[in-house]
Amino acid sequence: MRVIGLLGLGVIGRALAENLARQGCRVRGFDPSPEARARASAEGIKVSADLADLVQGLAPPRAVLLLVPAGRDVDAAIEALLPGLTAGDLVVDCGNSHWRDTERRSAAMAGRGLGYLGVGISGGEAGARDGPAIMAGGSAEGWTRVGPLLTAAAARFDDEPCCAWLGPGGAGHFTKMVHNGIEYAVMQLIAETFDLAVHGLGLEHDEAADLFERFGHGALGSYLIDITAEVLRLVDEPSGEPFVELINDAAEQKGTGNWASVEALEQGVPATLLMEAVAARSLSARKAAREALRREPEPGPAKGEVHAADLEAALLAGTLVAYAQGFELLATAGATHGWPLDLARVARLWRAGCIIRAKLLSPIAKALERLPEGVPLLADALLAERLEAALPGLRAALLAAAERGVPTPCLAAALAWLDAHRVARLPTRLIQAQRDHFGRHGFARIDRPGRHHLPRAEEAGP
Amino acid sequence: MRVIGLLGLGVIGRALAENLARQGCRVRGFDPSPEARARASAEGIKVSADLADLVQGLAPPRAVLLLVPAGRDVDAAIEALLPGLTAGDLVVDCGNSHWRDTERRSAAMAGRGLGYLGVGISGGEAGARDGPAIMAGGSAEGWTRVGPLLTAAAARFDDEPCCAWLGPGGAGHFTKMVHNGIEYAVMQLIAETFDLAVHGLGLEHDEAADLFERFGHGALGSYLIDITAEVLRLVDEPSGEPFVELINDAAEQKGTGNWASVEALEQGVPATLLMEAVAARSLSARKAAREALRREPEPGPAKGEVHAADLEAALLAGTLVAYAQGFELLATAGATHGWPLDLARVARLWRAGCIIRAKLLSPIAKALERLPEGVPLLADALLAERLEAALPGLRAALLAAAERGVPTPCLAAALAWLDAHRVARLPTRLIQAQRDHFGRHGFARIDRPGRHHLPRAEEAGP
Numbered sequence: 040m041r042v043i044g045l046l047g048l049g050v051i052g053r054a055l056a057e058n059l060a061r062q063g064c065r066v067r068g069f070d071p072s073p074e075a076r077a078r079a080s081a082e083g084i085k086v087s088a089d090l091a092d093l094v095q096g097l098a099p100p101r102a103v104l105l106l107v108p109a110g111r112d113v114d115a116a117i118e119a120l121l122p123g124l125t126a127g128d129l130v131v132d133c134g135n136s137h138w139r140d141t142e143r144r145s146a147a148m149a150g151r152g153l154g155y156l157g158v159g160i161s162g163g164e165a166g167a168r169d170g171p172a173i174m175a176g177g178s179a180e181g182w183t184r185v186g187p188l189l190t191a192a193a194a195r196f197d198d199e200p201c202c203a204w205l206g207p208g209g210a211g212h213f214t215k216m217v218h219n220g221i222e223y224a225v226m227q228l229i230a231e232t233f234d235l236a237v238h239g240l241g242l243e244h245d246e247a248a249d250l251f252e253r254f255g256h257g258a259l260g261s262y263l264i265d266i267t268a269e270v271l272r273l274v275d276e277p278s279g280e281p282f283v284e285l286i287n288d289a290a291e292q293k294g295t296g297n298w299a300s301v302e303a304l305e306q307g308v309p310a311t312l313l314m315e316a317v318a319a320r321s322l323s324a325r326k327a328a329r330e331a332l333r334r335e336p337e338p339g340p341a342k343g344e345v346h347a348a349d350l351e352a353a354l355l356a357g358t359l360v361a362y363a364q365g366f367e368l369l370a371t372a373g374a375t376h377g378w379p380l381d382l383a384r385v386a387r388l389w390r391a392g393c394i395i396r397a398k399l400l401s402p403i404a405k406a407l408e409r410l411p412e413g414v415p416l417l418a419d420a421l422l423a424e425r426l427e428a429a430l431p432g433l434r435a436a437l438l439a440a441a442e443r444g445v446p447t448p449c450l451a452a453a454l455a456w457l458d459a460h461r462v463a464r465l466p467t468r469l470i471q472a473q474r475d476h477f478g479r480h481g482f483a484r485i486d487r488p489g490r491h492h493l494p495r496a497e498e499a500g501p
Numbered sequence: 502m503r504v505i506g507l508l509g510l511g512v513i514g515r516a517l518a519e520n521l522a523r524q525g526c527r528v529r530g531f532d533p534s535p536e537a538r539a540r541a542s543a544e545g546i547k548v549s550a551d552l553a554d555l556v557q558g559l560a561p562p563r564a565v566l567l568l569v570p571a572g573r574d575v576d577a578a579i580e581a582l583l584p585g586l587t588a589g590d591l592v593v594d595c596g597n598s599h600w601r602d603t604e605r606r607s608a609a610m611a612g613r614g615l616g617y618l619g620v621g622i623s624g625g626e627a628g629a630r631d632g633p634a635i636m637a638g639g640s641a642e643g644w645t646r647v648g649p650l651l652t653a654a655a656a657r658f659d660d661e662p663c664c665a666w667l668g669p670g671g672a673g674h675f676t677k678m679v680h681n682g683i684e685y686a687v688m689q690l691i692a693e694t695f696d697l698a699v700h701g702l703g704l705e706h707d708e709a710a711d712l713f714e715r716f717g718h719g720a721l722g723s724y725l726i727d728i729t730a731e732v733l734r735l736v737d738e739p740s741g742e743p744f745v746e747l748i749n750d751a752a753e754q755k756g757t758g759n760w761a762s763v764e765a766l767e768q769g770v771p772a773t774l775l776m777e778a779v780a781a782r783s784l785s786a787r788k789a790a791r792e793a794l795r796r797e798p799e800p801g802p803a804k805g806e807v808h809a810a811d812l813e814a815a816l817l818a819g820t821l822v823a824y825a826q827g828f829e830l831l832a833t834a835g836a837t838h839g840w841p842l843d844l845a846r847v848a849r850l851w852r853a854g855c856i857i858r859a860k861l862l863s864p865i866a867k868a869l870e871r872l873p874e875g876v877p878l879l880a881d882a883l884l885a886e887r888l889e890a891a892l893p894g895l896r897a898a899l900l901a902a903a904e905r906g907v908p909t910p911c912l913a914a915a916l917a918w919l920d921a922h923r924v925a926r927l928p929t930r931l932i933q934a935q936r937d938h939f940g941r942h943g944f945a946r947i948d949r950p951g952r953h954h955l956p957r958a959e960e961a962g963p
Contacts, residue, residue, distance in 0.1 A: 467781065
């Protein structure tokens with residue numbers, strides 16, 4: 040196999056190099072940081088002294104993987120590579136780039152006769168080393184060159200690699216962005232469920248860990264549930280405190296969840312859990328506002344009883360809605376951008392290697408295989424049946440939360456989203472009336488075609 | 502007074518022309534549409550036959566108001582005007598332009614020695630004619646020229662004009678965008694309250710109209726509440742049906758609410774009601790998805806009793822949160838962009854003329870005058886007291902909604918936002934733990950400085 044170039048030898052870069060070497064690939068790496076180079080060298084990675092040496096050490100047509108932070112670093116890396124590249128070479132951005140940047144770079148590279156791929160890789164350091172989920176987009180020809188190697192390096196589920204080329208341009212990075220949006224929502228749902236386990240069920244941390252461990256054996260089984268149980272069991276050695284209680288609750292974020300929410304707004308997709316999850320992190324970090332509005336919790340009336348099974352049902356319903364919103368965003372964006380996104384393939388490749396890997400993705404993948412295009416995920420009979428069974432638990436959990444003052448933005452958004460789809464008529468008809476009243480915007484009627492206006496008030500009222 | 506130019510003679514343009522003429526200003530108008538010109542002419546507006554004639558008819562330094570649809574039309578209008586303008590002339594965009602476009606145009610015009618103002622005008626047709634609320638931004642020098650005229654044309658509240666220059670560049674259009682974001686949220690809150698009045702209290706339309714009319718005499722008194730009562734009383738003459746029932750519930754939107762939500766995401770402001778309101782409109786219009794997921798409403802258990810006073814309290818609490826989120830967005834954006842936004846002045850100028858004019862804006866303005874910079878609106882003692890009194894009603898309304906399957910995305914988001922600020926600790930500490938577990942992102946601790954990581958699981962658990 041040819042030598043492949045790897046620009047960026049940080050934690051993920053080195054882990055991926057180790058993985059690629061295991062697939063029999065000869066990797067040659069470079070990083071502007073001498074420390075990163077030394078560390079990679081010590082781990083047995085062949086390291087170039089400078090970028091020119093890296094590029095010259097590769098025989099054309101070259102393939103260079105980028106593992107550098109998203110944003111200007113990627114543009115700088117491409118700029119630095121360009122003088123050494125020749126027509127037919129391929130650059131593969133394996134970072135968390137914004138899909139619009141990937142579209143722009145892809146077009147610019149094509150104009151120079153160079154191939155470009157934007158590849159989303161999920162699974163963190165362990166995934167990169169042992170088998171991540173890989174969402175590729177960009178030059179189909181380029182994919183024929185590095186696809187087999189990345190496929191070999193990816194996680195597998197039921198012998199199917201968790202790796203696919205999903206479309207041209209930014210299709211891969213878009214899909215990874217939606218993956219991260221779902222990840223934000225599911226993490227927030229788990230956090231809310233933990234809060235309810237403490238303040239609704241009165242559990243101690245080890246009991247909450249047991250609860251999530253039990254959830255992990257059921258339909259909710261997933262990597263994020265597993266690590267939740269693990270994290271809740273951690274104890275701070277010197278103090279003996281549950282470790283999670285010592286962590287500052289100002290949640291941080293790197294932007295992909297935000298991008299997914301902005302994208303949902305721009306596509307007109309009501310991906311409310313993705314947005315609420317991003318907002319919940321932002322709110323948690325605005326400490327001054329929180330301090331100014333803090334109150335002692337009110338004593339909750341006792342009537343809103345809640346049980347462990349309700350919390351499990353609530354988390355299941357919420358997680359199903361989070362996935363449904365993510366796939367709705369993918370479907371809509373795929374249509375808008377003309378990407379041939381195979382949603383069932385996306386669901387299958389998320390079954391292993393990535394952060395949101397979960398048992399639920401198997402029935403979700405099957406549903407997406409069965410459903411005609413344009414039909415929402417939760418219209419699938421099997422998923423609808425599970426959801427129906429979980430709905431009373433979601434309602435009970437929200438009643439308990441509202442009475443006790445436990446903030447549950449994502450669980451509440453899930454119920455609102457579901458109920459808004461369930462009812463035959465929404466009160467938005469009143470909004471249409473108001474808009475016509477103050478802005479003469481007009482509206483459609485249900486009983487005849489055309490645009491209409493309100494009757495003048497003085498003619499209509501008594 | 503000099504002659505002022507008016508490009509764009511649509512509904513709002515003509516109404517504003519009438520208003521300006523009443524202030525003693527001589528207006529000369531033009532519109533590319535012969536119909537609009539004819540109509541304006543018939544209404545007594547002096548109309549030019551072409552754009553060159555309009556510009557030549559004004560003595561330098563000229564002032565031309567644009568009343569054209571936001572987007573490319575504004576750029577096209579400026580392009581068309583440019584050949585006739587000379588240094589010192591002033592262009593005033595009175596449309597709903599995106600504030601970033603206004604910043605760009607403002608800089609480009611300044612580069613040509615021309616003045617530029619971006620002016621948000623709220624109040625619809627009636628407002629434009631009888632006195633709108635006016636939020637101006639851009640060239641301070643330009644404002645000295647048209648400010649007095651627009652101030653005279655604006656609505657007044659307690660003898661203070663509802664018109665102000667708020668800062669350079671896009672400050673005026675940004676403020677108008679936030680106004681519209683709040684407008685979306687309040688309209689959705691009213692729609693949800695109407696839904697609960699029907700499905701929770703069992704009211705008929707005329708009873709619901711009475712209810713909103715009663716609300717209008719209390720703390721909730723506002724233009725939107727008034728027109729809600731008015732609209733709910735309308736009857737479709739031939740059928741005798743309540744008129745609002747004949748309106749298609751697919752809500753439409755023109756984009757400013759969406760812009761405000763995107764801006765909130767980009768500024769890291771958890772303006773969840775603004776986002777949920779936009780999503781609720783989008784969801785309502787996605788008829789295929791709604792049809793696919795529609796269910797007969799479940800029979801609601803009777804235990805969640807709800808009263809008219811609860812609905813009033815819920816709507817009051819929700820509205821206060823919508824305003825708080827809007828002002829938080831303004832405060833954050835003002836700091837980011839270096840605009841000298843006077844939030845109390847903004848609140849005062851929204852008290853009359855605009856769509857969100859409401860009694861609540863008087864105590865809100867007073868609170869913003871009293872509060873030190875950076876302190877959130879609802880930390881004000883008087884508003885906090887009202888909120889505290891309304892909170893049990895909001896909880897009761899949400900319990901009733903959850904049990905009955907009435908979708909209440911904005912009311913639920915309001916409670917989640919409030920409770921997230923009220924509790925001492927958020928479960929986002931668990932999210933920080935998860936992020937470190939899978940991504941080595943690190944976290945802050947509450948008991949010591951620095952960045953920290955989880956203990957390795959094998960060292961910590963039993």
